Amino acid sequence: MLGPVVEQALTRRGFLAGAAAGGAVSLTAAACSGPAGPAGPGPSPSTAPGTSSPPPSSSAPPSSSLPPSSTGPAAPSTAALPSVPPWAPGAGELQPDVKLRAVQLVEALGSWPAGAGGADAARSRVSALGLDPSLVAQAGSLRPSAEAVSLRVVDAQYGGLLADSASVLVVCEQSESSGATLTAGGTTVDVRLSQARPRWTVTELHPAQPGAPAAELSSAARQVLTSSRIQLPPAAHADLASGAVHDSVLTAMLTLARTYSFAVSVVRSGHPVDVFGTTRPSDHPLGRAFDVWQIDGHAVVDPATPTELVDAFMRAAAAAGSYNVGGPRQLSGGATANQFFSDDTHHDHVHVGFRS
Template sequence: MTEPARRTLLLAAAAAAGLGAAGCTSDGGGEDGGEPGTAASAGASSSDTPAPSHGPGGTPTIPPKPPLPTASPWPLARTEVEPRAKGAAVRLLEALGTWPRGQQGPGPARERARARGVPPAGAAHLVARAAPLLTAAPEATVRVIAAQYGGLAGDRASVLVPLRQWRRAADGSVEDGGATVDVRLTRTPSGWQIRDLCPSRPGRSLTRPGALIERTVTHGRIHLPPAAEADIRAGHLRPAALRALLTLAESYDIDVSVVHTGHPRNVFGTSRLSDHTRMRAFDVWAVNGRTVIDPTTPDALIDGFMRAAARAGAYRVGGPRLLGRGGEVFFTDRAHRDHLHMAFDSDE
């Protein structure tokens, strides 16, 4: 199943269930026990412009350009912990990364931000921060793949948004890329306000990635958004985590959300370095095609996956419920109602 088709299936399931300023390198993701207490282009051109054909009498005819995928707004679950924070993050990125022909560039992007309620000064800052998404392509479309909390601490929030973007190339073909963006928000009397955007910036792919990386990025049951795939191809996930992913994929279909870049550097509200920053962790937003946040997803499915992750070597496993007595392995908090966190304490 292609990624767009898979996303459509997941969104349809979500809809049926009733889903309706600190710097980005500080305040990490809340994965070590929760609230206190850049752009990656993955994949080549998805469609080449065919050569001109000839009509009656030998008159050259120019074939039509392939259309961009249509925009598809991300649905918010009725069980969201902070729906207005997540909604503000998602809708702004959808607006910034999608434009019709002739509306490229920072000027129109600032107008789109202001249309989402961002003040003029704030719009200029956010557009500058979103530069990796704002190419010179004459038209583009963004689709959000997933949206999860990177941390919730009082009046501050981090929302992590893996997305895919299709852009019109100079030759008329369609280029397929994407990023994961850490969106920072602050709660004000008028609601949640976006203060900063931090797009992922994975490193270059390894020249010789090795069998473990190749097996992970090509596995039919491991689904990776562009930034997560780029992170793994660049060697930014330790072998213990890669082996666990492959072990889990023997029994589960896994939708990964975040691996390394695009995630906050520190555990949210603390000075502790995140396991994502150490390249020892990955997050999952759906298992067997069922999203973690969906209230109709069976508890047994998610709980079974969490226990399987611990058996596969994870030393910290976070999710929407505390399993057993918790102890040193399992934890839960408000930020992990919408995703699962698996961390490993080995670099090997």
């Protein structure tokens, strides 16, 4: 769960449209020389953008006596990464430190300044968090082959929350710097945790594996991918582009988008295979569900978000054909006794599931 943002010169929707066409999106440093864009977690590069000239040798005459053409060519530019602050949990979180623990690991693994991209450096950053450095081997797509990477967490939502274990789905966008080029990337990571003192510990990482883009897509998939009212993070965008999402899901998204603008967190990849804490298959990996973390600009988890907005969205999802709508409150009514549900896992998002 592929539609990232290059903060300085590439709009999010512009990238998604480019990614839907199947190609990698990159910008030269000249296109990225403007001011940094909105904040997102991850360190900035260790060298400033722009050019520099090599210092004169001790035997060379002063630069004032040299003809202009003898100063030599400028050194190659280094593409500037967005400087972004670390993610922090907001109001309304049930277990804020559980999410923070998961996000801090993803930030440590998925962002680094120039010169710090190797596995040894990553293990050091993980160890500094008091976590097992062997987790680096499970990072997968979270660690692209780039000289430097900046990471912004779009959302951190529960894939499951029990008394002594949890799944946190960390949805992120990445800007990858290789020489003078910035490339937009990103993924979603299912971070598994278990209760420990003084803080919960991370036991496993499961990065999204969306699959290759399909040669052809349904009309519904193309409409969702280009909709300005449906925000798709990188892995979710890649799920749709792979053709592995059922049209029942896509049609419901388009129906909801007539009334609401909303941000999707997870569709198919990057979600637990089974409903967390059970052996019952989840609808997500089957391409039959999607989760929404923000409606009309309001985060579901935010206590300031009007309850009637979230509740109305849940009822609209049911009317759009979902047999299984979960959210922060238990709603009454429904076509079946179990059409609506609520639990701690769904305190921070709306789940919309389909049978086919």
